[in-house]
Each structure stands twice: as structure tokens, then as C-alpha cells.
Amino acid sequence: xxxIQTELKNVSGLHARPASEFVAMAKKFQSAITVxxxxxxxxxxxxxxxxxxxxxxxxxxxxTIEIAADGPYENEAVEQLLALVESKFGED
Numbered sequence: 001x002x003x004i005q006t007e008l009k010n011v012s013g014l015h016a017r018p019a020s021e022f023v024a025m026a027k028k029f030q031s032a033i034t035v036x037x038x039x040x041x042x043x044x045x046x047x048x049x050x051x052x053x054x055x056x057x058x059x060x061x062x063x064t065i066e067i068a069a070d071g072p073y074e075n076e077a078v079e080q081l082l083a084l085v086e087s088k089f090g091e092d
Contacts, residue, residue, distance in 0.1 A: 002075045003068035005038065010088035013060035018089040023051045025084055031071035033081070038064045048081070 012018060014035075026033045026048040034045035037059050045068065046053035059065060067085075069077040 001068060001070040002078050003066055004078050004082055005064055005066045006082055006085050007064045008059060008061055008085060010085075010091040011061055012089075012091065013063065014054060014057070014065075015060075016055075018091075019051055019054045021089055022081065022084060023049055023054060025081055026077070029069065029071075029073055029077040031069040031074045031077045033067070033069045033077055035059075036066045036068070038066055 008014060010018060014022060022035075033048040035048045035054060035057070036045040037043045037057055043057065045066070046057060048054065048067070065085075067078050067081050069075075
């Protein structure tokens, strides 16, 4: 298992279009990939390949999340998702 923490800095957080991009990238990997918001002690990791589960988390700007993957190419999966988040999904 490989994981990393990052903070969302794009204005809309992980909602609608950014979440769709995140899910599309996660689906490119065979690994089991999860995302978890770390500012809510009750939040559980959710399937990063499910747009519904990600949107239900309400992950907004400034939220610290953990991206984790377990399986084939887990490091590459996490690093690519991290790069997407850090790119602010092309928003400025």
C-alpha cells in the first residue's frame, strides 16, 4: 500500500468537474484506490473510482486528503492523482 496526503487548493475543491477528472484517472489503474478527508474524524476512506462516493464526501478547498492505493502500479497511481490535485485541475 502506498499513500500520500495533500491539500486541495483549487477553488471548487473535489466537486463536479474536478471529481470527474479524478475518478477518470483513478479508473486507469487496476489498484484499489481510496481517498479520505482528514479534517473529519468520522470520515472513512472511499473508493476513488466512484464519483458518487467522492461527491458525498464534500471535499472543499483547503481540505487535506489522503490518497491511497494498493495493488499493481500503486505508487504511480497515487503520484499521478497527486499531480492532478496539485495542478488545481487546471483552475486558477
